[in-house]
Amino acid sequence: MAVLLTASQAPLPYLSGHLIDQVLPSSDSNLLLKTVLLLAALYCSYLILSYVNAWFRLRVRKEIMIEFNQDVIKSILGMNYNQRLRINNGDLLSRVTRDIEQFEDIMPYGLSSAVHHIVLSLVLLIIIFIMNWKLSLILLVLLPIAVIVYMRFDGALWSSSKDETDASVRKITVIQETIEADAEIKLYDSSNFFLKYCRKAVENLEHKRLIRQLYDTKVSMIIMGIPMLAMVIIWYLGGAMVIEEQLTIGLIITYTATLNLMVPSLIRIIEFASSIPNELTALMRVKELCDLAQAQSEPVSERNTEPSPLIEAMELEGMSFSYQRDYPLFSHLDLAFDRGRAHLINGGNGAGKSTLLTILSGELKPQSGHIKLDTALLDTLSNRSQWISMVPQRIHIISDSIRNNVSFGMDIEDEKIHSALSLVGLDNWVQRLEQGIDHVIKDTHSELSGGQIQKLGLARALLRDTPVLLMDEPTNNLDSKAVKLLIDIIRTQKQSKIVVIVSHDDRLFDAVDRVVYLENDSSNDSTRVTETSTRQGK
Numbered sequence: 001m002a003v004l005l006t007a008s009q010a011p012l013p014y015l016s017g018h019l020i021d022q023v024l025p026s027s028d029s030n031l032l033l034k035t036v037l038l039l040a041a042l043y044c045s046y047l048i049l050s051y052v053n054a055w056f057r058l059r060v061r062k063e064i065m066i067e068f069n070q071d072v073i074k075s076i077l078g079m080n081y082n083q084r085l086r087i088n089n090g091d092l093l094s095r096v097t098r099d100i101e102q103f104e105d106i107m108p109y110g111l112s113s114a115v116h117h118i119v120l121s122l123v124l125l126i127i128i129f130i131m132n133w134k135l136s137l138i139l140l141v142l143l144p145i146a147v148i149v150y151m152r153f154d155g156a157l158w159s160s161s162k163d164e165t166d167a168s169v170r171k172i173t174v175i176q177e178t179i180e181a182d183a184e185i186k187l188y189d190s191s192n193f194f195l196k197y198c199r200k201a202v203e204n205l206e207h208k209r210l211i212r213q214l215y216d217t218k219v220s221m222i223i224m225g226i227p228m229l230a231m232v233i234i235w236y237l238g239g240a241m242v243i244e245e246q247l248t249i250g251l252i253i254t255y256t257a258t259l260n261l262m263v264p265s266l267i268r269i270i271e272f273a274s275s276i277p278n279e280l281t282a283l284m285r286v287k288e289l290c291d292l293a294q295a296q297s298e299p300v301s302e303r304n305t306e307p308s309p310l311i312e313a314m315e316l317e318g319m320s321f322s323y324q325r326d327y328p329l330f331s332h333l334d335l336a337f338d339r340g341r342a343h344l345i346n347g348g349n350g351a352g353k354s355t356l357l358t359i360l361s362g363e364l365k366p367q368s369g370h371i372k373l374d375t376a377l378l379d380t381l382s383n384r385s386q387w388i389s390m391v392p393q394r395i396h397i398i399s400d401s402i403r404n405n406v407s408f409g410m411d412i413e414d415e416k417i418h419s420a421l422s423l424v425g426l427d428n429w430v431q432r433l434e435q436g437i438d439h440v441i442k443d444t445h446s447e448l449s450g451g452q453i454q455k456l457g458l459a460r461a462l463l464r465d466t467p468v469l470l471m472d473e474p475t476n477n478l479d480s481k482a483v484k485l486l487i488d489i490i491r492t493q494k495q496s497k498i499v500v501i502v503s504h505d506d507r508l509f510d511a512v513d514r515v516v517y518l519e520n521d522s523s524n525d526s527t528r529v530t531e532t533s534t535r536q537g538k
């Protein structure tokens, strides 16, 4: 369809020249006016055709890009924690967001645009060749020169724009780091150092920007200059041919109109050709990511009998795990957590507490051993979220309503959301908001306090009401009133659930029944459970 539309646009310059040639010899000014009006109508129809063509291509692109982005997100979500660790989450994020925008030209929309320009240029060339091959040869010689010059500048433009992007990312990072380190900058009186640090980044960016904009100007001069040169040559040679009666004025008009149509198309074709290597690299990187997700997402082989909702115990059997091949963090660890007690995991920094909790949640897979919920193996359960909920150390708030932040995809009645919010002490805050739980958190960084974020994460986990509740440093950012609420929550929850908490906070000791100490074993570098104390929780 797009090719047909394009091909129908190409004879326009010829038609205009031909009509002028019919009119001029008659010296009839009325006929001239009519012909010019007819030409104006033809040009209008050309513009309308161009619009329809673009509309058609954009519709196709919309459908394809929605599906494509969905597939990429699905692949990313299909990755398990271990795969993400291998790729490195930060890298994953920047790779996908940058790459996915980069290869639009080689997606069908971009391809159809390239095909449009190639077809248009080819048909135009064929028509003018049929009209006069001598003059067309001049165009054929000039155009490759234009292409070579343009590509020379386009390459430089591309690398300078890349330099500018890098410099811009660096500047943002520096400013972000300065904001984040604010307290320490003031504490260590290092404002001057940071001012210099920022100045250097901005100077670098501005320098790169200057170079790029100068290149930009040169390129646009060339883009304008080459067709102008071609036009002058056509007028001179064509004029001479008109004097010798080898050519008509209408044909010169045809040539200039052809040139005007062809130059933008040729530039687009060159841009397309020069961007292909980068776009292919971006596409391959996204494909590699999707393949990795598909190849490594371990299929749930044998489905196990699901445990009863009232799980008695969660057990680790001979569990070994290491982030780096030769440095095992856990070696053949056996550990059990039973229902009716709150278990606190304590120990030094880096002992592996958060890792252990992530393994218990099923997010991180140990290299060997099993995690069992009663007799059922955790990694064979069809729906982990039905059994386990977790308050992680870093809670992610999305720019959406409080309702969606707490329900997080669950279809749940307002009443339950309100009662979870009230359990964690957020009810007064929500009541003060005009929209209540429908209040949209626009700026997740500045609108909420650290404590509110922590409480939202807690409400999110409690709402799930699963037989296993895991919490990683749940007292983070909580004031003493909120810690008391949390202690009440732990005492209530442990009656019907397995509650495992990782914390350094002494205030939680009274709320738990058992403390498991993790300690680094210097003899083999792995972690061992050095003490398991049973205490009387209240």
Ligand SMILES: Nc1ncnc2c1ncn2[C@@H]1O[C@H](COP(=O)(O)OP(=O)(O)OP(=O)(O)O)[C@@H](O)[C@H]1O
Pocket (backbone or CB within 6 Å): 085, 323, 324, 329, 347, 348, 349, 350, 351, 352, 353, 354, 355, 356
């Ligand atoms: N993604 C990772 N890649 C490689 N090593 C990691 C990763 N996450 C944690 N580690 C390492 O594993 C060890 C245990 O980390 P973990 O965060 O589980 O300790 P922790 O006991 O929770 O520490 P803290 O009390 O400081 O929070 C540390 O040596 C840490 O450097």
